[in-house]
Amino acid sequence: MMETILEIRQLKKTYPDGTEALKNINLSIKRGEFIVIIGPSGAGKSTFLRSINRLSEPTSGEIIFHGEDIVKANRAKLRKMRRNIGMIFQGFNLVKRLPTVRNVLHGKLGYMSTWKGALGLFNQEEVEEALSILERVGLEDQAFKRADELSGGQQQRVAIARAINQSPSIILADEPIASLDPNSSRVVMDYLQKACQEEGFTTIVNLHQVDFAKEYADRIVGIKNGEIYFDGPVKELSDDVIQSIYAKGKEAMPV
């Protein structure tokens, strides 16, 4: 519980148009933590999460993951490190025309030889593992349906299954429930939490719903204007702090 798994130092991201999305982020994350990042939209939450696995290239800084700097990794090294980082997106990002189980199998691509993976030659063991993970997210009956036939909540659970199948040590979830209704949101968050507890994944989730954040997080990080504004356990997150995180931002207070 005490071992530091991810250490972010002086992370900066400036877009070509000069926007400073991340100004100076320092964050140390311990194994098994369930961290929720909150903040107004445009504060840099998404950029921050996407910088961790370099879907968005940081301008400067260090991201030490398992003792190695992701920012300095070359392409091959980056691929190897990325398979240790599961990612869940707001838009699910499944290959809609492929069966659900194949989408879960995609989590294994990083471990396969290029051509085996490219041609989709998964062996019995891999398929069985994918099927059992689908079962764990309650979708065993949907395993062979086309991904786009599933509801939004179910698709997000497939995406969780895909991330689990990577056997990562950390999971990044970028607004995983922003396009779901409240009921499916809860189901998705429950599965995410459960998977992380069972597997001991460290989890970083971006949320804009503060109530969900309080309910699921061990630790909350508030980001405002590209900087960390609050960092602490849920009980320290007072209403005043929430107010000031969201203050000045044009958008209404989230409920």
Add this chain to the structure above:
Amino acid sequence: MKQEALNISNQGEKGLSATKPSKYSEYKRRRKIMLKSQGFITAIILLLAIWSIWGTGFNLLSLFFGTYEILVFIFTDMFPPDLTVIGQLIGPALDTLYMSYVGMVISVVVSLVLGVLAADNLTPHWTIARVSRAVTAFLRSVPAVVWAIILVSGIGLGPLTGTIAIGLSGIGILGKAYAEVLESIDGAQLEGVRATGANWFQVIGQAVWPQFKAGFVSWSLYKLDMNIREAAILGLVGAGGLGYYLQGSINLFQYKEAATAILMIFALILMVEYMTAKIRERII
């Protein structure tokens, strides 16, 4: 609902040995269906390819050989293009333009009549619609070049032949397109105007034309785009324009002149496409 889902997953957690084999065999069964289907399509394509290679005597080497030869041909025989013949080419280029335009007007006029007759909601009688559709289908199935070949022997060499050939093949395409646009117009508006006691011409003018205009303009301009390409090659069979000049210079081994003619065709096509795009913007 959430409770239920979690229960299922709790059961399924890790100790899955009981359900594993049947699930996997299901996966294999479905995968087999897909592989069989993909295999069937691949096999048909392969068979067609082998049959065609055998029939035409084509070999893959000629792909590389051909690429090499055409590059050599273009860069040594055609390059640099002989720009001194541009003066001679302006006449044929304009002819090509005129042919496309007049051909378009001919096909627009005839297609308007055939389109109205063929559209289910406007035709005077369904047998007339059938006949009109058959005529357009026949004209459409024959490429303009084929019409040109037939007409050259019947009417003679020259741009008139090319113009008629373009017009005929255009009727096939525009007749069908107009009929489809007309069929998709809103019937309620038609009824409304009809209910005021308007005659046929008034119905067309007041109810049909406003809805038909956009489709009419864009299809007609599209046809003009197509025509310029067709007109450029009709000359290869003697129907006037740039193609005729191109054929002549190749027959005389004047490849540098031919290159200029091709560039001219290229420029003409781009110019007309640019203009039709502008007109489309203005009108629609």
Add this chain to the structure above:
Amino acid sequence: MIKNKETYRQQKKVQNSIFTFLAFAFFIFSMLQLNIVPERIVRSIERLGYIFGNMFPPVTNEPVSLFTAAIESIQVAILGTILGVIISLFLAVLAAKNLTISPYLGYAIKGFAGFVRAVPALIWALLFIVAVGLGPTPGILALAINSIGMLVKVYGEALEEIDMGIVEALESAGASKVQVILQGVFPSVMKAFTAWSLFRLDVNIRYSAILGVVGAGGIGWELMKAAQMSRYDEALMVTIVIFGMVMSAEVLSEYMKKRANAASAQALN
């Protein structure tokens, strides 16, 4: 406000009248330039009547050679299409701005495809005949290169429209470029690619039927012979065979599509 609208409509009306007038004037001008005078129109309509009258009933004196030529045309179209599709697949991935390894390479390929597309297939055939000689081979190469011009454009557009989220998801799972393209991108664009490829087969069959007129083999040559002897009934027969070629390709591809759809319905229920 209402007055503005009124004047706007008035302006639009004037503008439209000017357009119509110009279009009409250019039509008359073109007719005069082409030396199309009423007398010639009447004469050519007479000739058209004569030609159409002599087309029926369609006949053929050499059914065997007509059949062989038709087969050769189909084969030329098939090979032209297959080569075009395969090469375009590679080029389109390199040309699509969201997948390319270098934007400059992307522009170069798009520029090449644009040029190749703007030069009509028949002219390519003419050039290939000069370069590699008579026969079906120049026809195949001409159709292949002309197909590339079109397919790279439409494939590329389909690729540029894909949901980049899929690419990000697979990349963040550690997948390599080839894996992302084959496992994520191609399944997403398969339907569009198939539709365009079959459309191109249809176009290529029509083209292959006329390649013969410049000496690239196939049924076009039969048509030339019939036309040069003014045998319009034979010409019509050749035309009917061309029509049959296009139809049979359509029937075959419809059948294959149906079968594939039935299979995936079975596998994905």
